[in-house]
Amino acid sequence: MSFREKSAWITLVTVLVCFGAYFVELFSGLAGNQHHFGGLRSLHLLLLSVLALAALQIALTVIAAVTTPKDGRGPADEREQRIQWRSQSLGYHVLMVLAVGLFAPAFFGHRGVEMANFALLAVVIAALTVAVAQIIMFRRGG
Secondary structure (H helix, E strand, C coil): CCHHHHHHHHHHHHHHHHHHHHHHHHHHHHHCCCCCCCHHHHHHHHHHHHHHHHHHHHHHHHHHHHHCCHHHCCCCCHHHHHHHHHHHHHHHHHHHHHHHCCHHHHHCCCCCHHHHHHHHHHHHHHHHHHHHHHHHHHHHCC
16 A cells, blocks of 8 residues: 555544544534534634644654555655545535535524534545545555
């Protein structure tokens, strides 16, 4: 497995774990009729999620670099550049659709911090889309 494919897996898993926990906690408060969208608690949870994401990405990327042979860490070839371009293009389109869709929560009365969390969710979904697309394209061969 190439270093870039390992990086895509690292991104997928770490974003799912860190922001999955954040959004599950955030939205579970809505099911219990508690309002967890704003306030200091959600800010601390967001900060913890971002710090955990950064620490995990750094540690796992170092491990991936050490365990990948030198030939797998070289400059990106044409195939890898094409995979990166296609996956980022797909992620961009997903993000644009979700950004346009932000009118829906606003229509139902969500404001301020709530809208910021919906926007963050859109960015997380777009990042996951990029990682999944890269993994699929690396597995498929380009």
